[in-house]
Amino acid sequence: MPASPAETGLLNESELEAPPMHTAAQLRAHLTDIERDMADVEGRTAEEMARLRNKKEATLQSLAAIVYPVLTLPPEVIAEIFLHYVHGRPSGHPPRLTRICSSWRAIAISAPGLWNRFVGGSATWDAQKLLRRFQMWLPRAGGLPLIDVAVTLPSFGRQDAALSSLAQYSSRWSTLELRSSQPIYFPADSLLAPLSSLKTLKLDVQWPAGSASAPCMTAFLDAPMLRDVCLRSGLPLTRVLLPWTQLTAIELWGQSVDEGLAILAQTSSLERLSCALHTWPTNAPAQPPVTLPYLRLLMVLCDGDLTPLGRLTLPALEHLEVYEISQAASILMNAFFERSQCSLRFLTLIQTSFTDAYECFWSLPSIIELNLQFCQWSRKDLNDFFEWISTNETLPGLETLQINQPEFDIDLRVMTKTVARRWYGVRGTAKLNTLRLSADRSGGAHNTVRAAPVTFPEWKAQGLDIETTNLPEWTTEDINAYLKYESARYVRVSQAATS
Numbered sequence: 279m280p281a282s283p284a285e286t287g288l289l290n291e292s293e294l295e296a297p298p299m300h301t302a303a304q305l306r307a308h309l310t311d312i313e314r315d316m317a318d319v320e321g322r323t324a325e326e327m328a329r330l331r332n333k334k335e336a337t338l339q340s341l342a343a344i345v346y347p348v349l350t351l352p353p354e355v356i357a358e359i360f361l362h363y364v365h366g367r368p369s370g371h372p373p374r375l376t377r378i379c380s381s382w383r384a385i386a387i388s389a390p391g392l393w394n395r396f397v398g399g400s401a402t403w404d405a406q407k408l409l410r411r412f413q414m415w416l417p418r419a420g421g422l423p424l425i426d427v428a429v430t431l432p433s434f435g436r437q438d439a440a441l442s443s444l445a446q447y448s449s450r451w452s453t454l455e456l457r458s459s460q461p462i463y464f465p466a467d468s469l470l471a472p473l474s475s476l477k478t479l480k481l482d483v484q485w486p487a488g489s490a491s492a493p494c495m496t497a498f499l500d501a502p503m504l505r506d507v508c509l510r511s512g513l514p515l516t517r518v519l520l521p522w523t524q525l526t527a528i529e530l531w532g533q534s535v536d537e538g539l540a541i542l543a544q545t546s547s548l549e550r551l552s553c554a555l556h557t558w559p560t561n562a563p564a565q566p567p568v569t570l571p572y573l574r575l576l577m578v579l580c581d582g583d584l585t586p587l588g589r590l591t592l593p594a595l596e597h598l599e600v601y602e603i604s605q606a607a608s609i610l611m612n613a614f615f616e617r618s619q620c621s622l623r624f625l626t627l628i629q630t631s632f633t634d635a636y637e638c639f640w641s642l643p644s645i646i647e648l649n650l651q652f653c654q655w656s657r658k659d660l661n662d663f664f665e666w667i668s669t670n671e672t673l674p675g676l677e678t679l680q681i682n683q684p685e686f687d688i689d690l691r692v693m694t695k696t697v698a699r700r701w702y703g704v705r706g707t708a709k710l711n712t713l714r715l716s717a718d719r720s721g722g723a724h725n726t727v728r729a730a731p732v733t734f735p736e737w738k739a740q741g742l743d744i745e746t747t748n749l750p751e752w753t754t755e756d757i758n759a760y761l762k763y764e765s766a767r768y769v770r771v772s773q774a775a776t777s
Contacts, residue, residue, distance in 0.1 A: 349381070356382065357389040364392050372415075390420035399430035401459060405440045408432060412443040421450075423475050428455040431462070442468045449473065455480035461517070464497045473501040480508040485517060494519050509533070515541045523547065526572075530555060535585050536565075542590075543568045554579040555586060567591045567617065587614040599626035608637040615641050628652060632659035639672055646708065647678040660688040668696040674707045676700070680714040697744075712743040 342349045348356075364370035372393055375386040386392055396415055399408050408431070416424070424447055431437050437458075445468035452475050456462055462483060479498055486492075495518045498504065505526045509518065512532030522541060527550040530538050535555045542548070548570050567589050575597040578584055584600065584607040595618060603611070615622070622642050626649040627635050635653065639645075655663070660683075666672045700710035 353385050356385050361391050390422045393418035394422040394424050395426040397428045401433040403432050405432050405435050408440040409443050423452045424450045425452045431458040433459040438465050445469045451476045453478040457482040459484045471500045476501045477503050478506040482510040483513045484511045539589050548573050550575040552577040557585050592618045595620040597624040601628045603630045603634045608634050612641050646675050649680045651682050657687040661692045664693045664696040668699050677708050678712040682716045686717040
């Protein structure tokens with residue numbers, strides 16, 4: 279128990295009644311001594327707590343080295359792992375790496391290769407939020423080229439501040455994709471022209487109705503390395519100025535055939551064209567066909583009109599992909615092939631009837647690869663197709679055949695007989711090297727029996743690249759037996775012919 283005032287001799291009843299001055303001074307000195315002792319104790323306690331904290335941290339690090347060995351890796355190794363995470367998957371997001379622990383945050387922030395790709399923004403964001411994201415992200419890329427920048431700009435308010443921040447790095451843009459619900463105008467003198475690194479440009483810009491007199495978008499005119507351009511959402515081609523003559527690849531979505539062809543007439547170096555154009559309005563005067571001497575690949579995308587084929591001459595065309603050919607389109611295509619005098623090698627038909635597809639086959643003997651996607655051919659259609667290509671009259675150069683049907687129903691005897699003949703080589707035909715047969719998982723009950731690749735040991739051992747996916751179980755079982763039978767039969771026939 280603490281001593282009483284009487285026991286200490288410091289305070290007694292008489293002193294409380296009239297404490298002398300010298301006693302008050304003694305009390306103050308005593309308080310000073312007490313405060314000094316308290317400070318000493320607190321100091322020793324703080325030192326002891328600091329020592330214990332350091333000891334705890336060292337113990338935690340030793341434990342982490344055993345339980346989490348990744349934490350013992352050198353920073354440069356961790357940075358390399360981060361690069362694979364960010365660039366190796368669509369969900370790779372550098373800011374996530376800064377929220378795990380302090381050491382990983384420091385490594386992530388100091389690794390420029392994590393930050394030279396930017397995908398972000400939203401139509402619902404305000405401009406200040408996008409600006410803050412730019413200011414946090416882009417400086418961390420250091421001096422590296424910005425190899426992939428995809429930005430969705432706000433749909434309301436002014437975009438000047440965000441565009442000015444993005445423009446600071448314009449000399450390092452390599453691939454730039456901008457999505458906006460309004461025309462894009464960079465503030466004056468904000469771009470570091472020329473855009474010396476820009477190679478690929480994608481613009482998904484909704485041009486407001488009734489804005490035909492709005493100023494042209496000129497930001498990308500001075501880009502000496504630009505080769506690949508994609509213009510979506512019906513962006514009027516007359517409202518964006520680009521170095522058309524140097525482009526080698528163009529993708530057009532939603533423009534009219536007339537304005538598309540007017541631009542294509544300026545693209546003398548074009549090698550690849552993807553388009554989904556419409557034919558309205560149709561009051562433009564007829565123009566002579568546009569010749570693109572170097573175009574090797576043409577894709578007429580979903581909902582695209584095949585009218586451009588009647589307005590183009592493509593002597594170097596090798597690869598054609600078209601969607602839903604009609605009878606009128608078949609006539610148009612045949613006239614196009616006759617006019618172009620091209621040697622088509624790769625043909626993809628999507629959602630095309632058997633009759634319309636077959637009209638194309640006769641005029642394309644140079645095809646080496648045929649890809650039939652979602653054509654919904656009947657059992658009779660498939661049987662007839664395999665019967666026809668078993669001779670040397672239809673697609674004699676065919677080496678690769680791919681068929682993807684919602685439902686795959688065929689007489690296996692017909693198919694395997696044809697595959698065997700084309701595998702061993704009918705006189706006057708190329709050797710079929712690759713066969714891909716697949717059914718859509720959602721195509722119906724017949725396709726849910728087995729959903730696994732099936733190998734064909736007899737022929738695969740001899741080099742035929744053959745695979746089926748999602749075909750019914752009865753198909754996969756029977757096809758092995760038929761292929762083995764046909765293989766043995768043709769071996770016997772070949773041996774008899776040589777003896």
